Amino acid sequence: MIAPGSYPYATIVMSVILLLGITLFGYLIYRRFLLLRFGSPDPRIDKIKERAKKTLHFALFQKRLPRYPLAGFIHIVIFSGFLILAIRSLTLIGQGFFPKFSLLPLSINFAYSVVTDYTELLVMAICLFAMIRRAIMQPARYMHEEDKVNKKHKAEAYIVLALIVALMGTDISFEGSMIADNGQPSLLYPASSVASFFYAGFSEAMRQTIYLFSYWSHIVILLVFLCYLPLSKHFHVITAIPNVFFSKLNKGSIKPVFWERGDWKKSDNIGASKITDFTWKHIFDFYTCTDCGRCTDNCPASAVGRLLSPRMISIKLRDHAYASFPLSNPFRKVPVKRFLGDIIEEETVWACTTCGACEEECPVFIEYIDKIVDMRRYLVEAAKVPESLHKPLLELQRKGNPYGEMPQKRTDWATSSNSTAVNILNESDQCDLLFFVDSCASFDPRAQDVARSIVTLFQKADLDFGILGKDEVDSGHEVRRMGEEGLFEQLSERNTNAINKRKYRRIVTTDPHAMNCLKNDYHLSHPVVHYSEVLLETLNSGKLKWKGSINGNETYTFHDPCYLGRHNGIYDTPRKIMRAIPGMRMVEMDRSKARSFCCGGGGLYFWHEVATEKERMAVKRVNMAHEAGANVIVTACPFCLINLEEAIKANRNTDQMKVIDLIELVNNLV
Amino acid sequence: MKISVILDEIAVMADSSGFDPISNVVKQEWLIHGPNPYSTAALEEAIRLREKYPDIQVSAYSLGGADAARVLTYAMAMGADDAFWIPAENIKFMDLWDRAFRLANAIQSRGNDLILCGRLSADENTEELGPFIADIIGVPFISDATKIDMVFAEQKGLVWRRLERGDRDVYEAKLPLLITVERGIRSPRYVSVRKQSLPWRITKIEESSSNKSSDLNVSPVTLIGSALPRPKPKKGAQIATALSAQDRLMMLMSGGSSQKKEGGLVEGKPGEVARRISEFFEEKGFY
Numbered sequence: 040m041i042a043p044g045s046y047p048y049a050t051i052v053m054s055v056i057l058l059l060g061i062t063l064f065g066y067l068i069y070r071r072f073l074l075l076r077f078g079s080p081d082p083r084i085d086k087i088k089e090r091a092k093k094t095l096h097f098a099l100f101q102k103r104l105p106r107y108p109l110a111g112f113i114h115i116v117i118f119s120g121f122l123i124l125a126i127r128s129l130t131l132i133g134q135g136f137f138p139k140f141s142l143l144p145l146s147i148n149f150a151y152s153v154v155t156d157y158t159e160l161l162v163m164a165i166c167l168f169a170m171i172r173r174a175i176m177q178p179a180r181y182m183h184e185e186d187k188v189n190k191k192h193k194a195e196a197y198i199v200l201a202l203i204v205a206l207m208g209t210d211i212s213f214e215g216s217m218i219a220d221n222g223q224p225s226l227l228y229p230a231s232s233v234a235s236f237f238y239a240g241f242s243e244a245m246r247q248t249i250y251l252f253s254y255w256s257h258i259v260i261l262l263v264f265l266c267y268l269p270l271s272k273h274f275h276v277i278t279a280i281p282n283v284f285f286s287k288l289n290k291g292s293i294k295p296v297f298w299e300r301g302d303w304k305k306s307d308n309i310g311a312s313k314i315t316d317f318t319w320k321h322i323f324d325f326y327t328c329t330d331c332g333r334c335t336d337n338c339p340a341s342a343v344g345r346l347l348s349p350r351m352i353s354i355k356l357r358d359h360a361y362a363s364f365p366l367s368n369p370f371r372k373v374p375v376k377r378f379l380g381d382i383i384e385e386e387t388v389w390a391c392t393t394c395g396a397c398e399e400e401c402p403v404f405i406e407y408i409d410k411i412v413d414m415r416r417y418l419v420e421a422a423k424v425p426e427s428l429h430k431p432l433l434e435l436q437r438k439g440n441p442y443g444e445m446p447q448k449r450t451d452w453a454t455s456s457n458s459t460a461v462n463i464l465n466e467s468d469q470c471d472l473l474f475f476v477d478s479c480a481s482f483d484p485r486a487q488d489v490a491r492s493i494v495t496l497f498q499k500a501d502l503d504f505g506i507l508g509k510d511e512v513d514s515g516h517e518v519r520r521m522g523e524e525g526l527f528e529q530l531s532e533r534n535t536n537a538i539n540k541r542k543y544r545r546i547v548t549t550d551p552h553a554m555n556c557l558k559n560d561y562h563l564s565h566p567v568v569h570y571s572e573v574l575l576e577t578l579n580s581g582k583l584k585w586k587g588s589i590n591g592n593e594t595y596t597f598h599d600p601c602y603l604g605r606h607n608g609i610y611d612t613p614r615k616i617m618r619a620i621p622g623m624r625m626v627e628m629d630r631s632k633a634r635s636f637c638c639g640g641g642g643l644y645f646w647h648e649v650a651t652e653k654e655r656m657a658v659k660r661v662n663m664a665h666e667a668g669a670n671v672i673v674t675a676c677p678f679c680l681i682n683l684e685e686a687i688k689a690n691r692n693t694d695q696m697k698v699i700d701l702i703e704l705v706n707n708l709v
Numbered sequence: 710m711k712i713s714v715i716l717d718e719i720a721v722m723a724d725s726s727g728f729d730p731i732s733n734v735v736k737q738e739w740l741i742h743g744p745n746p747y748s749t750a751a752l753e754e755a756i757r758l759r760e761k762y763p764d765i766q767v768s769a770y771s772l773g774g775a776d777a778a779r780v781l782t783y784a785m786a787m788g789a790d791d792a793f794w795i796p797a798e799n800i801k802f803m804d805l806w807d808r809a810f811r812l813a814n815a816i817q818s819r820g821n822d823l824i825l826c827g828r829l830s831a832d833e834n835t836e837e838l839g840p841f842i843a844d845i846i847g848v849p850f851i852s853d854a855t856k857i858d859m860v861f862a863e864q865k866g867l868v869w870r871r872l873e874r875g876d877r878d879v880y881e882a883k884l885p886l887l888i889t890v891e892r893g894i895r896s897p898r899y900v901s902v903r904k905q906s907l908p909w910r911i912t913k914i915e916e917s918s919s920n921k922s923s924d925l926n927v928s929p930v931t932l933i934g935s936a937l938p939r940p941k942p943k944k945g946a947q948i949a950t951a952l953s954a955q956d957r958l959m960m961l962m963s964g965g966s967s968q969k970k971e972g973g974l975v976e977g978k979p980g981e982v983a984r985r986i987s988e989f990f991e992e993k994g995f996y
Contacts, residue, residue, distance in 0.1 A: 304903045422788070424899040432899055437741050445727065445739065525902030688978060 040220050040247060043254040044138035053135035053258070060262030067269040067366070068277075074314075074322060074364045077373050080298050081318030083285040090284050098283040103402040107333065110178070113169050117203070120162035121276075127155050127210070128261055135258065153227045156214070160230040163207040166200045173197070180332035183341075183348060192330050192354060195271045202264045209260060213253035216246050272354075275329045279403045282327040285320055286404035290395075291606035292559035294318075294409045296416060296524055303524070310417025310522065312379040314360045317410065324405040325360055328353035334397030334407065339637040340390045344653030347390035349397040349407045355382050379414060388414045389425050390649055392640035392656075393520045394601040399633050408520070415522025427648040428521065436526060439512030439533070440478040441643060450508050452480070452487040453494065461494055462505035466540040472497070472504035472573065473543035475534075477553040478513040479641065479677045485684065486677035489549055492706040493570055499709060500577040504547070510537035516556035516602075517642025531561055538563060547573050549702075551603035551676045552641050558607070569603060570702055571613045571675050578619060587708040588621035595625050596669035597701075598660065598683065599635035600676035613675050613701055620708060628667040636660050638686075641678025657686035661696060675701045710765045710861050712755045713816045715826035715838070716748035716784055718776040744780045747827025749787065749897035751890040754857055755825050756788045756898075762861050766790045768819065772812050773800040778911060785909035786900045792911045793819070804932045809841030815914050817846050822861070824887040828853055839889035850887040851880055857888060 043049055096102050101118060105111035126142055133140035143151055173181065173196060181193075215234020218224060220243070224232035238246055268274050275282075296303040296310075298318070303309065311317050334349035335341045341348050359382050363374035379385065391411045398407055418424065424432065431441035439446050453461040464470060474497075480490035497504050515530035534557075538546070546567045548554040558567040577583055589595075597617060603609045610632045617623055630636045639656035640647075661683055664672045674680055683698040720740040722728075727739025752769065759765040769784035769792040771777035777800075781792040795815050797803065816824060824843070829836040836852070843850035851868045855877065859866030861884075870878040871891050975985050 304906060309903070419899070419901050420903065422898040422900065426896045429896050429899045433743075436902060437743055445722075445741075447727065447739065523901055525904075525906065529902055688976075694978070 040217060040250055042134065042138035043251055044134045044136060044140070049135050052255070053132070056258055056262060057132070060265060063266050064262075064269070067266060070364075070366055071269055071274075071326060074360060074374075075319040077315040077364075078317055078319035078322045079315070081294075081320045082298055083320055086288060089288060090286075093286065093288075094280060094284045097402070097404065098280040101402065103400070106400065109172075110331070113165055113172075116165045117162055117169075120158050120165075123154060123158045124162070126151070131210070131254070131257060132261075156211075156228040156230050159207045159211055163204055163211070163230075166203045166207070170197060170200050180336040183332060183335055183350070192272060195273065196330075198267070199264075199271065199273045202260060202267065205260050206257060206264065209253045209257035213250060213257060216250040216253060220246050220250075272328065272330045274326050275403060278323060278327040279329075282323060282403050282405070285323070287406055287409070289559060290398075290608075291555045291602070293412055293519055309420045309524075310415065311410065311413035312377045312417040312421075314356065314363060314374055314376075314378065316417070317413065321406065321410055321413075322360060324410075325353050325357035327403050328357060328405055329403070330354055331402070333400040333402070334405070337396040337400045337634065339394060339396060339639075339656045339659075340392060342636075343656050343659060344651065345390040345649055346384060346387045346651050352383060352387070352407065352410065353405060379417060383414065385418060385423060386650055388418060389647065390651075392601075392637050392644055394637035394640070395605040396601075396634070396637065399605050412520055412522055415520075416524060417522075419522040419524075424521075424523075425647060427646050428643060431643055431646045432518070432521075432523060432526065435513055435515075435518060435530070439530065440482060441513065441646065442478060442482040444482045446509055446512070449476075449481050449511060450506070452476075452482075452490055453506065463508040464505040464541050467542070468505065469542040470503050470505040471544050472502055473538065473541060473546045474504050474506045475514070475538075475546050475548045475553055475557060475567075476506055476511065477548065477550050479681075480549045481511075483677065483681065485681050486549070489677050489680065489700045489702060492700065492702045493549060496574070496583075496702060496706045496709070499706075500582045502573070502577070505541075505543075507534075507537050507541070510540075514550075514553040514556040516552040516560070517640075517644065519556070519560060521643050527560075531556075535561055535563065545573075549677055550641070551600045551607070551609075552678065555602040555606050569607075569609060569612075569675065571603075571609065571616060574702065574705060575612050575616055578616060583705075583709045585619075585621050585708055589623055589708070591622060591624070593624070593671050594669045595623060595671045595673055596628055596664050596667055597625070597631070598628070598638070598664070598672050598674040598679055599632055600674060600679050601635065601637050603675055604635055605633055613673075616701060616705065617673060620705070626667050626669050628663050628669070630663060636663060638674075638679040638682040641676065641682075645678070645681075655686055655689070657682040658690050661686045661690055665696065670696055672696065672698045673701050673704055674698065710762065710823075711819075711821040712758060712765055712767050712823045712825060713819070713821040714748070714752045714755050714767060714769050714784070714789065715812055715816075715824070715842070716752060716769055716771045716780045717745045717773065717827075717830050718742055718771075718780040719745045719830055719832040721832060742776065742779075744783045745827050745830050745832075746897070747829055747831060747890065747892050748780070749783075749827075750892035750895065751825040751827050751888075752784055752787055752789065753895055753897040754854075754890050755823075757895070758823075758857065758859060759788075762859075765861065768793060768821075770795065770812055770815055772797050772808055774798055776800075781911045782909050783900060783905060785911070786904035786907065787898060792909065794911050794913050796913060796915075802932060805835060805837050806841060809838055809845055812838075813842045813845035816842070822864075822884045822886075823859065824848070824885075825857075826887070826889055828889045828891050836889070839887055843887035846885075846887070848885045848887050849882065850889065851882060852889045853891045854888045855891050855893060857890075859884075 101111070101115055104114050130140065130142045133142065141148055172178070211230045211234050214228065214231035216238050218228065218231050218235035219238035219241070222235070224235050238249060241249070268276050297306065308316065314322065328350070330350065332350050335351070338347060338349055356378065359378050360374070363376050379388070388411055391408070393408045393411070395408060398405070430443070434443040435441050438444065450463060453463070462470065464473070474493065476490055480486040512530050512533050514534065515527040518530060519527040543565060545565055546557055546563070547570055548557065548567065549570060551569055554567055554569045557563060595617065597613055599610060617625060636659065637656055638660055661672070672683055674683065677700070680698055680700050687696050687698065720742050722735055722739050722741065728735045752767070755767045759767055767789045769781055769789040771781050772795045774797065777794055777796070781794055785792050793815055795811050797811065800808065826839045826842070830838070839852065840850055851870055853871040854868050855871050856869035857866065864884045865881060868880045868882050868888060870880060872878055975982050977985070
């Protein structure tokens, strides 16, 4: 047989195909790159070592993909197939110029060709299966309500799978026709051998034609595939690895209004309402989204029927970005159309509780919370805050707490009963633990119980602690996440001043939200911890002894608060404490730890009424605990506690259930 | 087309524990200052009219010291087109007729089609300023408006007026007109802290020598004294018996009667709550 590269025209044809393909590909990439340059700045090249490590783990080893076992397996097979077959494809291109071309040393060429054959067979089978899975098995996450209006992207998945099958098929056919001509079918090359049986009866000229046709179609499909990537959701083949490398490292924090220096308050263009208001990385996120739907599948807001689907935010905004900056546009024309209120509805923006389930699940680390907060910042400045939030925000402006209570009454919970005489620190006073109570535990009657439990327990453990008293204001955690940055700055400044005037070693909080805020949004010089961490230390040190044990009839489960678990990685501390309790019988809910289901949100989300909602998140969560067989839900966040308690009252099935805060549970038994 | 909105700042106290038990006067540090919610409701109504008819200009007016300047900054941040500050010291010791005169002078000299102001000032509760101004300028007024639907091209519109028990009067009115606005159906838009901190342009109106209101001596009222507001006692059926006799006496002498409300919040499962409420009705002889 005559190798394709031996024909005199081969060099020219190959050069033309490559030139066309690569030029087009280069142009497309350049256009995509140009749009990134219109995005606002975002520094992402610090801590190279940490980023490289993350890239290795999550991009190359694909650690997040097996969270969905079947899809993860399929993806890993196709991804490794790509890595293995890249050499094969480059070799084939080289053979267009030099018939004897080989990238690998001849000694391992044989072994590689065996691997290639098996890989191609496997990838082809997996791709065919993936198509069947999409078309017939129809996983729920591809069947989201909004898919009905977004049919275009459904086709993309089939096109790419078909292209991969065609790539594999042409190479198998290429090898098969060669074997049919002068080789022996062998189990070493199962795929090509099967192909060779088909070609065995053909004439030599026919085989030569098939041989050439397979070769050139493989090359053409390869370049079509390459150029199709930047035009479809399969851009992730190129962008996923850099997207993981540039991903956000400090979880739990919120991006500043602008990354540039200078006073943000003077700008007229706050928040995101146009595609260019996003940072370049956020636009890059849109490029990278593969429409896998894991985010929406895990989104609690989506699960209760709110108008929010994180996946559709990416998809709609990518479509919008491409449409407002089309490939034919003049290079310097900046897209200016506003998407907010039109492509992304206002209600969608306010439906998010910033629980972080989407970000935790995304295999390529797409950020949603920062984008949603940026969109809210725009709405706040455009005076489009939902009416239910007006009052708490105004109370925060005037009184420093959303409950509308007078600041003078902030310490009433601590001074009202004699058993809990709390050390209220004056300026320049000193203590070991500074207890930051925050508004909820200061004013909400149920959460006050939690604060009192902390005080009695700390007193039992003989810890040296104090509170800020009337100098404390709301931490501003939800204020910032609601997009009211100016108010957050005011609150954080007052708290930082009050905190810095006292001497302390660590700050401890009741509320994971306050902990997250003080830890990640404030710039304090000393560490901030959650009470559960202090509790575990004291239990381990032996200062506290168990005096009672749990009633044997009850089964406990732990509900992970979003800002304790997902945002700050504290999953095991509360569980270790629970397991240490004598007589504890514990079960885990299906959705626990990193997949925990938000209770509906704390802080300002208490006041926020969402227009479209089929069910309360907390009710759904209580049902999950019920299904897991638990009677008592333990949590470590006052907001979760209140939300879940309310849900139990409103739900018939869960009459006998109870919710208790971890600190109350422990306090009753030591 | 011009809409003038009159705004003021109020000082409120959220509950009754912040007063001096001897003098009965509210402690200064317990007061929270902010724009009068009725004023902001009026401004919100004006801005909504402007959103409907784009050639309207909304001007904000306020009389007073630094508090007036603060409330005008707030008005600008909310979306007023311009703001006029009529400086006056000790506004709390100025009678309403005098205040109305100064405001009317400032508004009249700038021309207007529609004047909006709050139904009342939430701390002084007089409900008089708007009608006084209407009288001085010589335009009709409608009080307690809950909804305004103006057609500026025809110089007239419909005004819904609050009556008791949810009833409404609907008036057709011609411009020029003064309307005092009831708060309620529409919550004024939220103004971000950033917007409030921007350096808005506020025009200060110095009184011209020709029509100084103090020279006119228009006020038929002489003010002898003025005191800060007292906390309002909660009205109830039963005096709290948990207090000592002396405390109860103190309370009666100070004019207050902090009382315990009968009953309480009924909590529990829906079924149980319903049962307990029906028992309560039965007990009280409702049926």
